[in-house]
Amino acid sequence: MSTSALLAQLDDVGRDPRRGGYSRHVFDPAERDLRDWFGEQARARGLDVHADRNANLWAWWGGPGPDAVVTGSHLDSVPGGGAFDGPLGVAAALGAVDELRATGFQPGRPLAIVVFAEEEGGRFGVPCLGSRLLSGSIDRDTACALRDQGGTTFAEALRAAGGDPARAGADPELLGGIGKFVELHVEQGRGLVDLGRPVAVATSILGHGRWRFRFRGQGNHAGATPLEDRSDPMLPAARTVLAAREAAARHEARATVGRLVPNPGGTNVIASSTDLWLDARAPLDTTTRAVVAELTARAEEHARAEGCRVDVTEESYSPTAHFDQGLRAELTALLDDAPALATGAGHDAGVLSTRVPTSMLFVRNPTGISHAPDEHAEPADCEAGTAALARVLRRWAA
Structure with missing residues (x-):
């Protein structure tokens, strides 16, 4: 056949x-x-x-x-x-x-x-x-x-x-x-x-791997919470998505965020946490690691600016x-x-x-x-x- x-x-x-x-x-x-x-x-x-x-x-x-x-x-x-x-x-x-x-x-x-x-x-x-x-x-x-x-x-x-x-x-x-x-x-x-x-x-x-970025903020009401009182993890997550493209371009590598999950995920709810998954890869393992290190630093910077924090976990890596x-x-x-x-x-x-x-x-x-x-x-x-x-x-x- x-x-x-x-x-x-x-x-x-x-x-x-x-x-x-x-x-x-x-x-x-x-x-x-x-x-x-x-x-x-x-x-x-x-x-x-x-x-x-x-x-x-x-x-x-x-x-x-x-x-x-x-x-x-x-x-x-x-x-x-x-x-x-x-x-x-x-x-x-x-x-x-x-x-x-x-x-x-x-x-x-x-x-x-x-x-x-x-x-x-x-x-x-x-x-x-x-x-x-x-x-x-x-x-x-x-x-x-x-x-x-x-x-x-x-x-x-x-x-x-x-x-x-x-x-x-x-x-x-x-x-x-x-x-x-x-x-x-x-x-x-x-x-x-x-x-x-x-x-x-x-x-x-x-060489390639997957990393989870978990941004933690304060869940709250979308209508009742003034902008200046928010710790919205979606904002540093969104900035990290953009930073991934920039870091990949600088290092001549590839970086992709194909999945982003807010919790609890309601339309009228400020998320209490947001997870995103990064896929990063490059011809040299040192380059892949450099992309992730740079992006981690940027994510931490963006999280602090919004009154949030971020934890980064390596879920897999193949040299x-x-x-x-x-x-x-x-x-x-x-x-x-x-x-x-x-x-x-x-x-x-x-x-x-x-x-x-x-x-x-x-x-x-x-x-x-x-x-x-x-x-x-x-x-x-x-x-x-x-x-x-x-x-x-x-x-x-x-």
């Missing part, structure tokens, strides 16, 4: 009528439907499917073993995300297995497809949570204590999904069995459009990831001198890159848009990516 046909089966799963696009978050009904779909598709191909202790799904061609070749991606999304970020890599992996089987190929070493849990952090706030847990990049207690917006902890959600929070965390045996990992992903930018090529090899991922140079060179040669591209988007492959030999392939996105409904990949490019992935798996798993 073609990769595009596999993706078409997911068209109606998790559509978001309010935001547009898709909202698929770990363990919610839509994401569970996608997990079931993957299990059905993998078993139909004779693969052995199971969930690991961190809710990542594995489908093995033959039994697990040492020096395994692993590919895959994720099925969850950001709120109102596109159709390709994550699912393309999973569908392409299934399509690559079809291509290999059609030629009578039998792997000479263990081969698996993995679906990582909570890659986007859309429910519990920490991106790449499944791969971070697997690799020990986040400890079990910290992960299990994470809460979604409804107050449910990751431990509670994992238990409700059939997992055991007491067993979550680093899995050195499973991780140590991975000999090579490759993740195929839709490009989140216009590099391949400008190059006129359908597939690229990734070089690196910008700049450089993919294995040997694998990059091998993929470039194997794929007819495919161009090499860096990316500003985080991926499970980036988390794994410090533990196992890791690489990535990108498929052209004609819109250059991602994390939004206009994200796209043409069917011909999806099939080109699948063919490239099949060629890589054939070489590595022979």
